[in-house]
Amino acid sequence: MTDSAQDVGEQRQKKDVRDRWLLSAPALVLILAAGVGPLLIVVFYSFLAPGSYGDVKLEFSSEGWFNVLFTRDIFDETVSLADAHFLIFWRSVKLAFATTVLCLIFGFPTAYFIATRAPHNRSLWLFLITIPFWTNMLIRTFAIQEVIRSEGIVNSFLMSIGLISSPIQMMFTDFAIMLGMTYVYLPLMVLPLYASLEKLDFRLIEAGYDLYASRFGVLWRIVIPLVKPGIIAGSILVFVPALSAYVVPRVLGGGKNLMLGNLIELQFGQGRNWPLGAALSVTLVIIVLFAMLYYVRNASKSGGSAHG
């Protein structure tokens, strides 16, 4: 009797497993076709030789990957480290990280503000946050350019009140890229933060004050640990596109201050070195992957070790 009951239970379980696979099949197919497939093509290209006028030749070559890290002198074939690439890698990670931190600093109070409004007012504030999305990113970036260029609004204002005598050079600097990216990606930080803060039980904040916590104590020991999922989600949503940003560094950084995205574009365009471009793309994916692993692991660790 118990045996047959067990059989029925097992069959049920098998059916459940099968149903679950069937139900997720459309999503899996889509991910394979639109995500994994193209990535495999890029990986494949990175191991081919460059064609003379762009494109690739169907023969194996590790030159693409070699060129990610090293350069070969065109005259005497001596090999040296590709300093320029490292510089761009470093600048990309640095700027993406700084952008994430800035978005967190500006986004957290914004999200907190919205989450503490009366429920029927919140959707209005959220709506206002999403307004920039209605405009093309390129146009928004040009708007930033208009604000910070030498004859732009900021400089002409500062000069008209006599605070400075000659314009401050803001365009084509890392500052300009950071400013632009923070502006463009801020909503991506605010929205997940808001989602977390909105679920926060504000009675816990009262309990914190009741138990002698200062404002900072409540923020640091209660609010931040509880909205950590939102902070992690927002940081990923900002860091990943910031690391591979193309438009903002192109417009606000000019030709000099390249980021990874621009470097990759260069290889597929003027550089006519598709394998190198493909290898750089894969490198970018790997950097993002490790950055995320490191971040998520660290974030969850500090949550569990709030002892003592």
Next chain:
Amino acid sequence: MTETRTTGAHGGAIGMHGIKKWFGNFQAVNDVSLEIRSNEFFTLLGPSGCGKTTLLRMIAGFELPTEGQVLLDGTDISRLLPNQRPVNTVFQNYALFPHLTVAENIGFGLKMLGKPKSEIDSVVGDMLKLVHLDGRGNNPVTQLSGGQQQRVALARALAPRPKVLLLDEPLSALDLKLRKSMQVELKRLQTETGITFVFVTHDQEEALTMSDRIAVMSTGTVRQIGSPWDIYDRPSERFVADFIGETNFLEADVVSVSGDKARVRLSSGAEISATYPEGVTPQGKVTIVIRPEHARLGPPGSGVLEGAIHTIVYLGTDNHFHVTIDDGKTFTVRQQNANSAPCGFSVGERISVAINDDVAQILRD
């Protein structure tokens, strides 16, 4: 008793003077003045929306009075922030920090006060024993049952040794059996720690069981303050008598007053003696209250009210007799089933209701 937590003059007397609180156009508290003595178990009792929780939150510092003063041991604390008041709260939903363990929750207040780790650890250990959660210190609070969470919330609020502990309907989420045992538990904790407890509830039984004194509130005002006995047996007005327990209201005429008692004539013409609230001079038509258990049934002519039994409700421990008295009103009599036998009365039977001596109370108009 696991440790010596008994205290002598620990302080913790609360004074509220002329408290008014407006939320926009809504007046939640209307001119409340009351004194809560040091080391007492004081209950604010009333239906929802009567302003009891608002009063509690003004002692905690979560709300500021629009007018009036809150004093703690004679010092004005009305304008202090919650984290500046030596007062802790047990919240209705417990409000435990879900990301911290049991021990971290209990130690939170002491940690925020900057106490050394060794002291925190020893107090947390004592607290875990006090609320019978020894060995559960490292559990996440989210894995505890409702009753256990309740005890963690208590321990967390008691750990910093507040002068006053505020409890906002802390038992309302528990099932009946657990609620009963927690009532005993709370009373024990209050006696053992010697901390002033201010307890908010809408449950009259909870209030009667645990309190030293009760303030009955309705529509933002305090209706009566007194011991559970005062509140139950000597209600001063209709709201209090009606809110606490079952009650019979009767119309009567005052015949004479002598000392603290008055003679009143019932609709049947019979006269009984009744007590009356302080500051009232009984005269003319009055309403008196008589509790169902303070009356007895007898053969016609033996009591003060004549009537017929309308319904009999059997409750195991006792019977409720709903009697239609001859002036048309209904009067309830409650008689204990002292013997294991039928009650001896039947529906429709003509009977007489006798009322015990000194149980009737005249209400303020």
